[in-house]
Amino acid sequence: MRARKENEMPVLDSVNEVLDSVYDPCSAAFGCALSLNEMGLVRSVEVDGSHVTLTLRLTEPNCMYSFRIEEEIRARLESSLPGYSIDIQLYANFENPWSEEDIHPEARTRLQEWRRKRYANLPIIPVHDVTVSKGA
Template identity: 35%
Template sequence: MPEIPQWASQALSEVYDPCCREKGISVVEMGLVRSVEVDGGRARVELLLTSGWCPFAARVLTEVRERIEEQPGIREAEVEVVWDEVWTTDRLSPRAAGLLRFLPDPARVPDKSAYIRRELR
């Protein structure tokens, strides 16, 4: 994954995919920000979506653009959804993965009853 500049990560740390807002998981922690590049005061941000059918995509793109444009030295930002890479759960930060509690691949859980008992504690 390309490195996202620290200033951009901070700027986007309070932008949420509406589906994860209640858990406090930002677009950065979701791994939705693929890249941020700046050339002469013009920023270009590439975002992935968790689903191509995301009904909130326009809102997220607008909020990302606004947050980036608020940053010193940035006079304009372009935010683009990229379609040549699929978002997967391995892009989640460890904190986000813990909060979302994705289930493991069933083939990797030899004793399903023990797994359920352990996770329901």
């Protein structure tokens, strides 16, 4: 990894603020919104002059919201970094797929707490053994 130039730090700070404010759509829809940074989806941020390249890993190869994530990041970065060109690369890693272990520890604790509260009052529904014959 190359050393960061001093003038890159404000740009990196702006990028991280944006990545902290863009939420994974599925976690938000589920009721426990986690940012892209919290989800562990940000693989790299590179600044080269007035060009910013972001590489983000998707949680699923067929993520239906990838276009929305990209649009939201781009709109926010263009607003906070006028004059910069933005390149956003989204990919799914089939050999090392995303898992909940990639969520930052504080966010994972928050998610676990949210799940515990959500499911604490759900009724337990008994499951019956159902045998299905091959001819049915």
